Structures are given as structure tokens and as C-alpha cells.
Amino acid sequence: MRNRLKVLRAERDWSQSDLAERLDVSRQSVNAIETGRYDPSLPLAFKIAELFDLPIEEIFSKD
Amino acid sequence: MGYPRNPAQRRYVLRVAVAMAAYIVTLAAAIRLVGGGAVTGPPAYLLALLPGLSVAGVFWAVARLLVEEQDEYLRMLLVRQVLVASGFTLTVATIWGFFENLRLVAHVDAFYIAVLFFFGLGLGSCYNWLALRGGGEGR
Numbered sequence: 001m002r003n004r005l006k007v008l009r010a011e012r013d014w015s016q017s018d019l020a021e022r023l024d025v026s027r028q029s030v031n032a033i034e035t036g037r038y039d040p041s042l043p044l045a046f047k048i049a050e051l052f053d054l055p056i057e058e059i060f061s062k063d
Numbered sequence: 064m065g066y067p068r069n070p071a072q073r074r075y076v077l078r079v080a081v082a083m084a085a086y087i088v089t090l091a092a093a094i095r096l097v098g099g100g101a102v103t104g105p106p107a108y109l110l111a112l113l114p115g116l117s118v119a120g121v122f123w124a125v126a127r128l129l130v131e132e133q134d135e136y137l138r139m140l141l142v143r144q145v146l147v148a149s150g151f152t153l154t155v156a157t158i159w160g161f162f163e164n165l166r167l168v169a170h171v172d173a174f175y176i177a178v179l180f181f182f183g184l185g186l187g188s189c190y191n192w193l194a195l196r197g198g199g200e201g202r
Contacts, residue, residue, distance in 0.1 A: 032136050040136075041135055
């Protein structure tokens, strides 16, 4: 699964730590999701979508 | 696991420290009292049980960390680490058992299975590191 997390984060000038704090996850988690090494669970994907105020499909897409 | 950063990991470190301290104390007591013959019968069994239960406290701490870790990605890494450790331990113990049964190797006390598991946790940690470094398999 691909995602636009890095772009969305950069648009807001957030570091990985900033985003991790807002999502209440570790920085390692943000890094793993951004680099495609880990696909988040549905609840976490919803949380990410809610934070960026976007539908999930505008953040995550199939390879 | 690295430096503990969240409350679940801090509790894990504390629990392991307590279990290990209990292990050292109870093992010393069991060797001195049971091994020295000062305690016999049912009390000896009870005393001999305590070092093993202390080590089981570490297994319990790992289980609690799996339950209490709120970060799903870190929990996934821990699950994989424990699976590697379990697979390694069961494999080595089974192979050694057959070798021992066929008198190809010397007898090894069963409590070394716990040592194998802890070594396996280290292997699991290495596996996680390699998988992350390679960029794949982190799912």
C-alpha cells in the first residue's frame, strides 16, 4: 500500500516526531508507515485521515 | 527493544528487574538450603520451585508487554521477536532431545530451555533489525 503521509506532513511543516505525537504513536511507527514498511490498522488509518481532514483513500492507495 | 520510551516498556523493564532479583535470591537460597541438605521433603520442593517461578516472571513480563503495548507497530515487532524466540527454542530443544535420546550428545538440564528462549529474543531483535534495514517484510 502506498501513502501520501510524508507529503502531507511536509505541507504542514511537521517532523515525524510532531506527527507521532499528534497520533499518539511512536516516531518509529510514523517512519515505518511513511516508508511503506508497515500498513497501519484501520483504526489508525482513520485517525490519520481525521488528523489531516481527508478521506482515507486520499491518503492511502493500492500499489 | 532499545531504550524504554513508553509506560508499557518502562513497566516491562521494572518487572524483569524484579523477577531477576527474585531469581538470584531464591536460587541462592535453594542451593544453600536444599542443595546443602538443610531442607528436605515438601519444603524442599517448594524452595526448589521458586527460582523457576522467578524466571517464569520474565515470561509473564513479556506477555504483559504484548498486552499493554499501545503502539501497534511496536507490538507487531515484539510479536515477531517472540515468534522467532519460540520457534528457535522449540527447534533447538527438540533436536537436542532426539540427539540426547540417541546418546549422541550429553544431557543438558531442562532449565537451559529458558536460556535458549532469551537468546532467541535476541535473535528476534536481530531479525527485526535486518528486516527493517532491508525495507521489506515489515508487515
